[in-house]
Amino acid sequence: MYSDTKALQIKLNILFVLNPISGGKAKSTIPTLIDKYLDKEKFNANFRITEYVGHAREIVDEALNKNFDIIVAAGGDGTINEVASKVLEYKKIMGIIPLGSGNGLARFLHIPQRNIKEAIRVINNLKTDKIDSATFNNKCFFNLAGMGFDAHLSSAFSKDKKRGLAGYVKLSLMEVFSYKNETYNLNIDGIDYTRKAFAVTVANSSQYGNDVYIAPGASVKDGLLDVCIIKPFSLFQLPVLSYVMLKGKAENSDMIEIIKGKNIKISRVKDGPVHVDGEPLLMGSEIEININPLSLEVIVP
Numbered sequence: 001m002y003s004d005t006k007a008l009q010i011k012l013n014i015l016f017v018l019n020p021i022s023g024g025k026a027k028s029t030i031p032t033l034i035d036k037y038l039d040k041e042k043f044n045a046n047f048r049i050t051e052y053v054g055h056a057r058e059i060v061d062e063a064l065n066k067n068f069d070i071i072v073a074a075g076g077d078g079t080i081n082e083v084a085s086k087v088l089e090y091k092k093i094m095g096i097i098p099l100g101s102g103n104g105l106a107r108f109l110h111i112p113q114r115n116i117k118e119a120i121r122v123i124n125n126l127k128t129d130k131i132d133s134a135t136f137n138n139k140c141f142f143n144l145a146g147m148g149f150d151a152h153l154s155s156a157f158s159k160d161k162k163r164g165l166a167g168y169v170k171l172s173l174m175e176v177f178s179y180k181n182e183t184y185n186l187n188i189d190g191i192d193y194t195r196k197a198f199a200v201t202v203a204n205s206s207q208y209g210n211d212v213y214i215a216p217g218a219s220v221k222d223g224l225l226d227v228c229i230i231k232p233f234s235l236f237q238l239p240v241l242s243y244v245m246l247k248g249k250a251e252n253s254d255m256i257e258i259i260k261g262k263n264i265k266i267s268r269v270k271d272g273p274v275h276v277d278g279e280p281l282l283m284g285s286e287i288e289i290n291i292n293p294l295s296l297e298v299i300v301p
């Protein structure tokens with residue numbers, strides 16, 4: 001018979017999926033730090049490092065077939081997207097260690113940034129919450145998806161060797177001068193809108209990352225998406241647009257229109273780039289977006 005009750009405690013199998021390129025910083029010490037701070041009385045820990053786009057999805061698929069209980073995405077919104085898409089399918093639990101360039105969803109959820117010890121403390125506490133997820137045609141997203149300049153920039157950023165915030169800002173400034181606005185026909189919960197726009201961003205959480213807020217009133221728990229239309233603007237207004245987003249004032253600005261909805265259809269003149277949680281894709285001219293309320297269980301502070 002066991003004299004120590006801890007010996008009877010069943011440990012949870014937890015897998016950390018680490019993206020070595022997210023955020024543009026070296027990550028060789030991350031597994032050691034995670035191992036140092038993780039509560040070994042609660043968890044059996046495993047680590048996998050992603051080697052290419054889409055690898056996280058494959059790793060998680062394999063792990064969830066082998067009785068892992070929790071999968072932690074250690075990376076940015078793109079890594080979270082791949083991990084969460086599978087965790088959602090298997091109805092398991094996801095954790096996050098924010099190591100990306102923007103970390104939009106992690107910031108929204110108040111998961112500690114740039115502090116592995118504190119991020120691991122959140123995981124050790126094992127408090128979970130359900131959040132909304134959404135689909136953009138057949139692709140799941142958890143933070144933001146969209147088209148227009150956002151999508152153009154995601155595509156350019158994915159080809160850029162320099163990740164991280166500085167690289168992102170530099171690239172945005174280079175690309176904004178040559179970008180051409182497009183016209184979109186939107187149907188949001190049965191109401192039609194036609195808008196010429198710089199970008200159309202569909203937001204589950206409130207921000208792109210780095211505390212740049214496109215939808216300050218969005219919530220991942222309200223069963224709604226915020227369709228954010230950035231109107232055409234002159235380059236003289238670029239500092240105003242930046243200020244509006246950095247200060248979280250998009251809802252009071254004439255430069256951005258926000259319409260909340262559940263079932264959204266967007267049609268554009270031709271096929272082209274979109275982004276799903278910052279990852280660039282090509283899609284047709286017709287996009288259908290739907291919300292799946294409280295569908296993903298995430299470890300939160």
Ligand SMILES: Nc1ncnc2c1ncn2[C@@H]1O[C@H](COP(=O)(O)OP(=O)(O)OP(=O)(O)O)[C@@H](O)[C@H]1O
Nearest residue numbers: 022023050051053075076077078079100101102103
């Ligand atoms: N070893 C690898 N080499 C190249 N790309 C990879 C590798 N592992 C994962 N990826 C891809 O890296 C991309 C970017 O990852 P992620 O979004 O996590 O980082 P980020 O773009 O720096 O952060 P954020 O999205 O928060 O701004 C994802 O599309 C992912 O599939």
